[in-house]
Amino acid sequence: MRPTQDVWEVRGMGGAMDGATLPEDVLRDAPSYTPRETELADLELMLSGAYAPLGGFLTRADLDAVASRGQLADGTPWPAPVTLELPAATVERLGGKRLVVLTDPEGAPVAALEVTDSWPTSQGMVGAGGPLRRLGDGGRHTFARLRLTPQEVRRSLPAGRVLGVVADRPLHRPQLAQITHAARTLSAHVLVFVPVHGPGPDGLAPEVLMRTVLAAGDRLPKATVVAIPLSLRGNEISTALRRARVAQAYGVTHLLSTGETIVSGGGPRVLVPRELAYDKRDGQWRSRDEIPAGARRLPMRQAEINDLLERGFPLPEWHTPPAVAKELAQARPPRRRRGLVLFFTGLSGSGKSTVARSVADSLRESGARTVTLLDGDVVRRELSAGLSFSKADRDLNIRRIGWVAAEVGRHRGLAICCPIAPYAQGRATARRMAAEAGAGFVLVWMSTPLEVCERRDRKGLYARARAGQLSGMTGIDDPYEAPADAELTLDTGALTVDEAVGRVLEHLTDEGWIEPA
Numbered sequence: 157m158r159p160t161q162d163v164w165e166v167r168g169m170g171g172a173m174d175g176a177t178l179p180e181d182v183l184r185d186a187p188s189y190t191p192r193e194t195e196l197a198d199l200e201l202m203l204s205g206a207y208a209p210l211g212g213f214l215t216r217a218d219l220d221a222v223a224s225r226g227q228l229a230d231g232t233p234w235p236a237p238v239t240l241e242l243p244a245a246t247v248e249r250l251g252g253k254r255l256v257v258l259t260d261p262e263g264a265p266v267a268a269l270e271v272t273d274s275w276p277t278s279q280g281m282v283g284a285g286g287p288l289r290r291l292g293d294g295g296r297h298t299f300a301r302l303r304l305t306p307q308e309v310r311r312s313l314p315a316g317r318v319l320g321v322v323a324d325r326p327l328h329r330p331q332l333a334q335i336t337h338a339a340r341t342l343s344a345h346v347l348v349f350v351p352v353h354g355p356g357p358d359g360l361a362p363e364v365l366m367r368t369v370l371a372a373g374d375r376l377p378k379a380t381v382v383a384i385p386l387s388l389r390g391n392e393i394s395t396a397l398r399r400a401r402v403a404q405a406y407g408v409t410h411l412l413s414t415g416e417t418i419v420s421g422g423g424p425r426v427l428v429p430r431e432l433a434y435d436k437r438d439g440q441w442r443s444r445d446e447i448p449a450g451a452r453r454l455p456m457r458q459a460e461i462n463d464l465l466e467r468g469f470p471l472p473e474w475h476t477p478p479a480v481a482k483e484l485a486q487a488r489p490p491r492r493r494r495g496l497v498l499f500f501t502g503l504s505g506s507g508k509s510t511v512a513r514s515v516a517d518s519l520r521e522s523g524a525r526t527v528t529l530l531d532g533d534v535v536r537r538e539l540s541a542g543l544s545f546s547k548a549d550r551d552l553n554i555r556r557i558g559w560v561a562a563e564v565g566r567h568r569g570l571a572i573c574c575p576i577a578p579y580a581q582g583r584a585t586a587r588r589m590a591a592e593a594g595a596g597f598v599l600v601w602m603s604t605p606l607e608v609c610e611r612r613d614r615k616g617l618y619a620r621a622r623a624g625q626l627s628g629m630t631g632i633d634d635p636y637e638a639p640a641d642a643e644l645t646l647d648t649g650a651l652t653v654d655e656a657v658g659r660v661l662e663h664l665t666d667e668g669w670i671e672p673a
């Protein structure tokens with residue numbers, strides 16, 4: 157595999173919309189906005205030429221034409237919607253030039269959009285279509301040297317057929333055998349696309365996925381690896397269509413299908429790989445039908461791979477090249493060495509802090525992980541000072557806690573959180589952030605009934621709420637959405653503190669998050 161050192165020297169994406177010649181004062185007057193991650197990914201694909209001939213976000217007329225005829229309004233064939241939403245307030249502030257500066261999450265300008273069409277979509281948002289112009293240098297990225305433009309790749313490709321593969325999962329031996337077989341049959345050069353926009357279907361961070369693909373490099377025929385901000389989104393057909401389109405822009409003549417949906421949208425020919433199995437007689441991967449049942453080993457399912465990794469067993473060599481297995485083992489250590497977010501939720505007075513503190517003490521004693529205790533009251537003082545108990549502020553509070561906890565988890569520590577976290581969506585966000593950081597997430601619901609919490613009323617808040625001196629008290633006149641996804645449910649009205657702590661530690665031990673005491 158060739159990470160194409162020669163090609164990445166000539167970065168500078170030379171797209172049709174290049175030429176940041178917009179006068180400074182025009183840009184200074186334009187409002188700026190950071191699009192959502194998926195929109196930024198589309199933006200990058202447009203600027204690099206991977207979505208050629210698309211030169212901007214679709215207008216309503218384009219969207220109608222795409223839905224009805226698979227074309228843009230001007231008749232150019234185009235398979236799937238590529239849209240941007242702006243806050244209505246931003247659109248209202250557009251000047252005469254109707255320009256908005258789109259920035260990356262750090263606020264660096266990426267492109268200027270000339271809004272030629274806008275229409276209301278949802279909740280204060282407006283769909284915005286129009287042509288784009290690049291601003292800035294595209295920013296810095298992990299594995300930037302592999303973020304090659306279609307032009308750069310096409311220049312470096314040998315003449316003849318090009319087999320495209322979208323590696324959104326690590327390449328184990330069966331996939332490597334499929335690619336090798338297809339490449340040999342077609343006498344094609346291999347072009348591996350590694351989606352680097354957000355976690356892949358297995359939840360691996362893009363840089364981890366890239367490392368596993370590069371680690372498989374010496375098992376592939378001559379190949380070029382490209383990092384592209386393609387993501388799984390929309391429905392499967394739209395993802396497949398966009399992939400085919402991007403592959404075509406990069407010069408792919410044949411695309412090896414990796415999903416269930418087989419569509420090419422008039423782009424490269426899509427190849428459906430043969431189902432392979434491992435032949436125990438000679439250690440080769442071949443068509444499963446060619447191997448007698450007794451000598452056949454089917455590829456491991458994702459759940460089996462995850463299970464081995466979680467329990468700290470090496471992936472077997474018959475299935476996974478050792479270099480790939482090493483990367484995966486490093487990125488996905490067994491649970492006892494992985495970061496963990498232990499998230500308590502429940503009414504005020506349900507026992508969250510009391511139990512969480514005791515669990516924290518116990519785990520500090522073992523020393524297996526560093527422990528950060530994000531106690532509700534402490535967080536409200538240190539991290540969320542000034543926030544109220546409105547729904548929006550509670551959501552923001554939980555988001556902050558979830559973010560900090562995920563960072564602790566990313567560094568393999570243990571974050572123990574004990575806010576009320578009354579809304580399912582906020583808790584789900586915290587869970588997602590932990591997963592994206594490669595950490596575990598254990599939700600403990602303190603289901604202690606309101607009567608018990610109210611009887612305890614350590615801070616006198618319930619009494620004040622009942623007396624009408626405090627409004628928006630959770631459980632009294634503010635909602636608490638009982639979790640349906642708790643890993644553990646504890647009613648401290650029926651358990652002593654020690655028993656509750658014991659249940660938590662027992663759960664963590666049983667599930668492999670901590671070593672037995």
Ligand SMILES: Nc1ncnc2c1ncn2[C@@H]1O[C@H](COP(=O)(O)OS(=O)(=O)O)[C@@H](OP(=O)(O)O)[C@H]1O
Pocket residue numbers: 503504505509532533536545549550551553554574575576577578615617627628629630634
């Ligand atoms: N209106 C209202 N509703 C609920 N709780 C209130 C309210 N006002 C103040 N408090 C005190 O704030 C603590 C809850 O803060 P949290 O950050 O955990 O709440 S939330 O998750 O953002 O909903 C909570 O602490 P705990 O008793 O430790 O849960 C209360 O002491």
Ligand SMILES: Nc1ncnc2c1ncn2[C@@H]1O[C@H](COP(=O)(O)OP(=O)(O)O)[C@@H](O)[C@H]1O
Pocket residue numbers: 502503504505506507508509510511574602612614648649651652653654656
């Ligand atoms: N089994 C139990 N588990 C936890 N707390 C209990 C238990 N029994 C009584 N308590 C008391 O209930 C109160 C719970 O308060 P706290 O832990 O601050 O709850 P929260 O953090 O959910 O508001 C404490 O005063 C604690 O001593």
